[in-house]
Amino acid sequence: MTDPFSDTEEPFTIIIPANNEAAWITACLDALLDQTPDAGTMLVIVSANACRDDTVALAQSRSDAFTARGSRLAVIDNEIPGKPAALNRADALAPQGPRAYLDADVACAPTMIAALRHALTPGEARFATGRLTVAPARSTITRRYGRLWKSLPFNAPGAAPGAGLFAVNAAGRARWHTFPDLISDDSFVRLHFTPDERIEVAEPYLWPLPEGFANLVRVRRRQDAGLAELRQRKPELFRPEQETAAAPGLIFKLLLRQPLDLAVYMAVRIAAHLRPATGGFTRGR
Structure with missing residues (x-):
């Protein structure tokens, strides 16, 4: 079998x-297998x-398919929980060059x-993402x-929010060392780049929202806590030009x-502020 990285x-x-x-x-993986040859x-x-659950086995089952298309799939199975640590373990294996960080529930x-x-x-440091498309909700x-x-405004065309999918070139990845133990990894990375350094390509990706009021509140509560944590621990990232004002x-x-x-959105926001977020990852799906 030939090495897909031999060229x-x-x-x-x-x-x-x-x-x-x-x-x-x-x-998520099948969408990557369906990428165009270029x-x-x-x-x-x-x-x-x-x-x-069966995450590891299901991922490993796609390994041969990636090899067949001239690419490679590696699966890390670690017992230590936590998204930042998982990102850092994968980053340590990645070669120099462009890389994307993709949530497992996103389809490109x-x-x-x-x-x-x-x-x-x-060349110049760049941050890129696709056109965020909210997946059809039940x-x-x-x-x-x-x-x-x-x-x-955060989701205006060209704003490049990067929720669920963001990518950087080698110069962009050099902007930070490792992922800190923060909730909002996507905002942490995005705020390392000025608006002029962010690119939103026209291609869409499907990003699902939590289903139902209670799940929306739980996830919104954690999102709010993540932004507050980021402001407290990394205030230098919040420069005036980084803010997206309404x-x-x-x-x-x-x-x-x-x-x-608007009534639904405000109800979720108000309910999320009634009590602080608890620890642990919250998806609500």
Whole structure:
């Protein structure tokens, strides 16, 4: 069997932290297997941490398929929980060059990796992501919350929020050493780059929201806690040009256009602030 990295092409590394992702990991990896040929050689590292389901076995079952397309899949099975540690274990195995960090419940469009590879050319530090598309929701509450959330300035076209998927070139990866023990790893990385250094490619990726009011509240509570933690521990990252302010009158405009969506969104936010987040990873799906 030939080594998929025996030629001179620099592999595009894709790091996927995974904790009990049996319901999602197969679709995530199959979407990578469906990437167009111009995606080039990929090194996909699934960094499983403290999994108690079939995540590892399901990921390993795709190994031969990646080899057949001239790429490689590596699966780390570690008993120590925690997403930052899982990211760091995978980072330690990655070669120099462009790399993406992908949540296990995200499915990329077939042209995503080629677009990210093209955007992350060597040279100036760059951060890149795709066009975040909220996956179709089963519950009315989640659909309304998602519609309002997508209307916020943070998700404006070209804003490159990077939730669930972000990528950097080698110069961009040099902006930080290792992932600290923080909740908001995506915001931690994104804030290392100015708006002019962020690229949002046109290719979409599906990002699911938690289903139902209680799950939305739990995850929102943790997101809020993650941002507060980041502000407290890394205040230097919050420069004025990094802030995405709401346009004057936005709430009034949303009230006129999306009154029920706004009511759901505000109810989730208020409920999330009623009590602080507890420890541990929270997905709510």
